[in-house]
Amino acid sequence: MNEIKKHVFVxxxxxxxxxxxxxxxxxxxxxxxxxxKRTIKDKGIKDIRVNKSGCLGCCENGVSCVIYPEGTWYTIPNKEKSILEISESIINGEISKNYLMYSDK
Ligand code: FES
Structure with missing residues (x-):
């Protein structure tokens, strides 16, 4: 089993x-x-796990997503381009500023 380095909860x-x-x-x-999940898996990445989650407590800002261990919060729009950009940022260990849930981060 691979060591999971990052967890993505949606x-x-x-x-x-x-x-x-x-x-x-x-x-x-x-x-x-x-x-x-498919975008990350299709790139052969095995140490990032994407999971469903229950309510993350910020419903008005959803679709809510949090990534650990960084603690980065995103609002993910239902657009192919946005999902792709967020996937790339997760894979590259970067922050996709366009979709940050909280602008003070
Ligand atoms: S329903 Fe509450 S954060 Fe999604």
């Missing part, structure tokens, strides 16, 4: 559509998570 939490908090699932987070 919220796929789903709530009733009448819940005022909203949810990442309603913004296609499962599709986004799958695409992110």
């Amino acid at each position: 919220c796929v939490n789903e709530r009733n559509e009448r819940n005022p908090k909203g949810c990442c699932a309603s913004k296609d987070s499962l599709k986004i998570m799958t695409q992110l």
